[in-house]
Amino acid sequence: MRIACIAFILILAFSPADAFEIEAKRSYASVEDGSMLSIISTADVEVFEPIIFEFQKRHPDIAIEYVVASSSEVMRALHDENASYDLGISSAMDLQTKLANDGFTRRYVSDATSLLPDWATWRDRVFAFTQERAVLVISESTFEELPIPSNREDLIELLREYPEIFDGRIGTYDVRTSGTGYLFATQDSRNTESFWRLTEVMGRLNTRLYCCSGAMLADVASGKLAFAYNVLDSYANSKLGDTPGIITVEMDDFVSVMLRTAIIPNTVKNYEAAGTMIDFLSELGNYPELVEQTGLPPVEARDSYESQSVRPIRLGPGLMVFLDKMRKESFLRSWVNSIEQR
Amino acid sequence: MSVLKPTGSIRRRLVIQLAIIAALLSLAFFFTVRFVAEQAATDTQDNILAASATSIADAVYSEGGAVRLELPYSALSMLGTISEDRVFYRVIVDGETLTGYEDLPINEARNASRTPLFETMEYRGDNVRTATVSRTLSVGNQSRTVLVVVGQTRLGLAAISTRITTTATAVGVGFFLFATALSAFAAQNALSPLNKLAESVARRGPNDLRPVVATTPTELVPLVSGLNSFMRRLRDALNRSEDLIAEAAHRIRTPLATVRTQAEVIHRQMERPKNRNSVREMIRAVDESSRSAGQLLDHAMVTFRSDQLETQDIDPKELLHEVVDRLSPTAELKDIQIDLQLPNNDFSISGDPILLQNAARNILDNAIKYSPGETEIVVRLIPSDTCRIDFIDQGRGFADADIRNLTKRFSRGTNVNDIVGSGLGLTIADDVARAHGGKLVIGTNDNGVGACVSLVLPLS
Incomplete structure (x- = not known):
C-alpha cells in the first residue's frame, strides 16, 4: 500500500493563497x-x-x-x-x-x-x-518517593508540600495557543472549584507551557518535567510503549472526556x-x-x-459559551494572571 | 300479497348521522390538540429563551467604566437540552454590539423593559425564534441600555409539532372508529324493540290473531295499537265467514235431503213407468246437486283451512280405514270391491285430519264414480321417504294428455260427458296436497286400463 502511494510531505508548508497556517x-x-x-x-x-x-x-x-x-x-x-x-x-x-x-x-x-x-x-x-480523556502524565522516577495524587486536591497539597521538587518541572498546554488545552481548562473551571487554586499553585511553581502533546510527553519521559497536566490519554498511551519512565494517572474527582x-x-x-x-x-x-x-x-x-x-464533554450550544469573545478574553486574562506570576 | 318497497334503513341513517357527528368531533379534537400542544411547545421554547436572555442580562456588569459580560454557561447550554437547534445571541450596549452575532436582527425600538419580547424571523437560512430583554446599567454616572437577544431555530419545535400531529391524527382516527362502532352498537340496541316486535308478529301462527301484548316502546305504541285494532277486525271478519260457510252448508244440504226423501216417497207411489222415470231422474239430479254443493262447501272449507293450516300428527292408516269404510256402501251399490293395502309398520304424517280425509274421500269418490260395475279399486299406502297413497281404478282413465288442467277448478276430462260432475274433486285433493307441502300425481294404471291418482305427502 505504501508503495502504491506516492506520498510526499511538506512540513510547515506555506502557500500564499491560504491565509491560515498549515503544519x-x-x-x-x-x-x-x-x-x-x-x-x-x-x-x-x-x-x-x-x-x-x-x-x-x-x-x-x-x-x-x-x-x-x-x-x-x-x-x-x-x-x-x-x-x-x-x-x-x-x-x-x-x-x-x-x-x-x-x-x-x-x-x-x-x-x-x-x-x-x-x-x-x-x-x-x-x-x-x-x-479521549484528559489525564495526568507523571515521570516515574520523580514519583518513586512521592505518593501519586489521585485527585486535584491531593495534587495541590503535594505541590504545596514539595515546591522544591516541582518548581519549573510542571507542564501543561498553553491554552492561548492550544484549542484542546483551552477546552480542557474551561471544562475544568466549570467542574471544580479547585481549578483556579491549582492554576495559581502551578503558576507559582513556574509551570512550563506547551503548544502540543508530543514535546510535553518527551519532557516528562526525560525527567525534565515531573508531570504534565491535562494530556490526552490517546497520545500518552500511544507513546507509553516506546517511552519508558512515564505513567498516566486518571484523577478520581473527575476526568474530562473529549x-x-x-x-x-x-x-x-x-x-x-x-x-x-x-x-x-x-x-x-x-x-x-x-x-x-x-x-x-x-x-x-x-x-x-x-x-x-x-465527565464526557457534551456536544451542544453550551460549548459556545467559552468561545464568546468577552468570556474568552476574561478567562484567558484570569488564566494568564494565575499561570504567569512574574 | 303486495311486496313492500323499503325506503331506507333507520339503523343505517342513525349510524351515518352518528358517524358524521363523530367525524366532526374527531376533527375538532384534532385541531384543538394540535393548537394547544403547539402553543404549549412554543411557550416552552419562549420560556427557555426568556430565561436564557434574562440570565445573560443579569450577567452584564460594569468594570472600570466599561460594560462587561461573563456569559453564563447555562445561558446557552439550557437551550441545548430540549433540542439540537442552532442558537444565536447578541448583546448590545447603547447600539454597539458588545458580543455575540453582530448580524442578528434586533428590535431596537422597544423600551427598556425586563419583560421579554418574542419574535419569529429568518436568520442564516432558518426560521428563528428570538427573545429580547433589556435592562439599564449605570456605568460611572451614566445610565446605559443593554439589549440581549437570544435566538433559536425551530427545528425541534417542528419535530414536536410533527409528533403531536401524528399522535393527534392517530387518536382522532381511533376516536372516530371507536365512536362509529359504538353508534352502530347503539343503533342496533335502540332498534332491538322494533326487531323483537316484528319477529313476534312474524312468528305468530296463522290463527293467532290475539292482540300484541309484548313490551312496546312509547314510539311504537300507535303502530302496535293500530295493528291490534286491525287484527281484531280481521278476526271478526274471519269468524263471520266461517259462520257463513257453516250456515250455507246447513241451509243447502238440509232442504235437499228433504226434497230427496219426498221424491222417493212419490217415486214409490207412482205407478206409471214414465212418471217413475222422471222422478228417478229428479232424485239423481238432487243427488248430484247435493254432491256438488257438498264439494263446493268442501272446496271453500279446504281453501279456508289451508290458509290457516293447523297440523297434528295423524296415522294415515287409520285415516284411510275411515275413508274406505265411509265410501264402501256407495261402492257396493255398483259391486265395486275396494282393496285397501296397508304396510305393517306404523308411521305418522303431520297435517290437518279434516282436510286430508276430504282429499282422500274426493279421490276415492271420483274413482268409484268413474269405475264401471264389478271392478276393483286398489287403495295402496306406500311409505318411503314420503307418504304415498295410490288410488288405482279400472275405469276409463284419463283420455287426454292434458292432465295438468284437471286440477283446475271446474275443469273436467274430455271423456266424461255422460257422467255428472262438478270438476272440483281433484282440485280439492290438489289444494290439500299443496297445503301440506306435498303433491297430487295423476297418471294411468300401469296394469291395464284405468287411472292411478297418487297423493304424496311428506312424513312428519
Missing part, C-alpha cells in the same frame, strides 16, 4: 481512478495515517489529501476564509459545534451515523468518532467521499487493530464507563 500536507493517491477527498485535520499525520491506509484498502478509488493544522487554524480556514475541504476533523469540539451552529456545515445521515449514540452526534452535522469530531464543510466538493469517510470513522470500533495502532479510543456506549467521575 503538514500529505497526499495519498488512489489505486484506481476515482475521486479526491481533501481533509483538514488537527491530528498529526503519523496518528491518522493508519486510518487512511485502512480506508483506502476498502475504497481504492478515493485519493486523499490530508492537511494538518491547529484547531484554531482549522476554524479560521472553514469559518472565516471559506477554504474548500471535504472534511474537517478536529479535537476542538467547541469550534466544530460553532461551525455547525453558524451554518458552515452540511447535514449527513447514513446507516452508520444513525448507529452512533445520541451524544456522539449533533444536528446530524457533527460526528464524534473517538473519546470527543474528536468530523464535519462536512459547506465548501465540500466531494460530498459522497466525505460521507464514506464519516461512515468509516463511525465504525472505527470495528477495527481493533487500527484502534491499537492509532491509540484512538473509538466511540462506545456510555454505560461502559467504570466510574461516576468520568
Whole structure:
C-alpha cells in the first residue's frame, strides 16, 4: 500500500493563497481512478495515517489529501476564509459545534451515523468518532518517593508540600495557543472549584507551557518535567510503549472526556467521499487493530464507563459559551494572571 | 300479497348521522390538540429563551467604566437540552454590539423593559425564534441600555409539532372508529324493540290473531295499537265467514235431503213407468246437486283451512280405514270391491285430519264414480321417504294428455260427458296436497286400463 502511494510531505508548508497556517500536507493517491477527498485535520499525520491506509484498502478509488493544522487554524480556514475541504476533523469540539451552529456545515445521515449514540452526534452535522480523556502524565522516577495524587486536591497539597521538587518541572498546554488545552481548562473551571487554586499553585511553581502533546510527553519521559497536566490519554498511551519512565494517572474527582469530531464543510466538493469517510470513522470500533495502532479510543456506549467521575464533554450550544469573545478574553486574562506570576 | 318497497334503513341513517357527528368531533379534537400542544411547545421554547436572555442580562456588569459580560454557561447550554437547534445571541450596549452575532436582527425600538419580547424571523437560512430583554446599567454616572437577544431555530419545535400531529391524527382516527362502532352498537340496541316486535308478529301462527301484548316502546305504541285494532277486525271478519260457510252448508244440504226423501216417497207411489222415470231422474239430479254443493262447501272449507293450516300428527292408516269404510256402501251399490293395502309398520304424517280425509274421500269418490260395475279399486299406502297413497281404478282413465288442467277448478276430462260432475274433486285433493307441502300425481294404471291418482305427502 505504501508503495502504491506516492506520498510526499511538506512540513510547515506555506502557500500564499491560504491565509491560515498549515503544519503538514500529505497526499495519498488512489489505486484506481476515482475521486479526491481533501481533509483538514488537527491530528498529526503519523496518528491518522493508519486510518487512511485502512480506508483506502476498502475504497481504492478515493485519493486523499490530508492537511494538518491547529484547531484554531482549522476554524479560521472553514469559518472565516471559506477554504474548500471535504472534511474537517478536529479535537476542538467547541469550534466544530460553532461551525455547525453558524451554518458552515452540511447535514449527513447514513446507516452508520444513525448507529452512533445520541451524544456522539449533533444536528446530524457533527460526528464524534473517538473519546479521549484528559489525564495526568507523571515521570516515574520523580514519583518513586512521592505518593501519586489521585485527585486535584491531593495534587495541590503535594505541590504545596514539595515546591522544591516541582518548581519549573510542571507542564501543561498553553491554552492561548492550544484549542484542546483551552477546552480542557474551561471544562475544568466549570467542574471544580479547585481549578483556579491549582492554576495559581502551578503558576507559582513556574509551570512550563506547551503548544502540543508530543514535546510535553518527551519532557516528562526525560525527567525534565515531573508531570504534565491535562494530556490526552490517546497520545500518552500511544507513546507509553516506546517511552519508558512515564505513567498516566486518571484523577478520581473527575476526568474530562473529549470527543474528536468530523464535519462536512459547506465548501465540500466531494460530498459522497466525505460521507464514506464519516461512515468509516463511525465504525472505527470495528477495527481493533487500527484502534491499537492509532491509540484512538473509538466511540462506545456510555454505560461502559467504570466510574461516576468520568465527565464526557457534551456536544451542544453550551460549548459556545467559552468561545464568546468577552468570556474568552476574561478567562484567558484570569488564566494568564494565575499561570504567569512574574 | 303486495311486496313492500323499503325506503331506507333507520339503523343505517342513525349510524351515518352518528358517524358524521363523530367525524366532526374527531376533527375538532384534532385541531384543538394540535393548537394547544403547539402553543404549549412554543411557550416552552419562549420560556427557555426568556430565561436564557434574562440570565445573560443579569450577567452584564460594569468594570472600570466599561460594560462587561461573563456569559453564563447555562445561558446557552439550557437551550441545548430540549433540542439540537442552532442558537444565536447578541448583546448590545447603547447600539454597539458588545458580543455575540453582530448580524442578528434586533428590535431596537422597544423600551427598556425586563419583560421579554418574542419574535419569529429568518436568520442564516432558518426560521428563528428570538427573545429580547433589556435592562439599564449605570456605568460611572451614566445610565446605559443593554439589549440581549437570544435566538433559536425551530427545528425541534417542528419535530414536536410533527409528533403531536401524528399522535393527534392517530387518536382522532381511533376516536372516530371507536365512536362509529359504538353508534352502530347503539343503533342496533335502540332498534332491538322494533326487531323483537316484528319477529313476534312474524312468528305468530296463522290463527293467532290475539292482540300484541309484548313490551312496546312509547314510539311504537300507535303502530302496535293500530295493528291490534286491525287484527281484531280481521278476526271478526274471519269468524263471520266461517259462520257463513257453516250456515250455507246447513241451509243447502238440509232442504235437499228433504226434497230427496219426498221424491222417493212419490217415486214409490207412482205407478206409471214414465212418471217413475222422471222422478228417478229428479232424485239423481238432487243427488248430484247435493254432491256438488257438498264439494263446493268442501272446496271453500279446504281453501279456508289451508290458509290457516293447523297440523297434528295423524296415522294415515287409520285415516284411510275411515275413508274406505265411509265410501264402501256407495261402492257396493255398483259391486265395486275396494282393496285397501296397508304396510305393517306404523308411521305418522303431520297435517290437518279434516282436510286430508276430504282429499282422500274426493279421490276415492271420483274413482268409484268413474269405475264401471264389478271392478276393483286398489287403495295402496306406500311409505318411503314420503307418504304415498295410490288410488288405482279400472275405469276409463284419463283420455287426454292434458292432465295438468284437471286440477283446475271446474275443469273436467274430455271423456266424461255422460257422467255428472262438478270438476272440483281433484282440485280439492290438489289444494290439500299443496297445503301440506306435498303433491297430487295423476297418471294411468300401469296394469291395464284405468287411472292411478297418487297423493304424496311428506312424513312428519
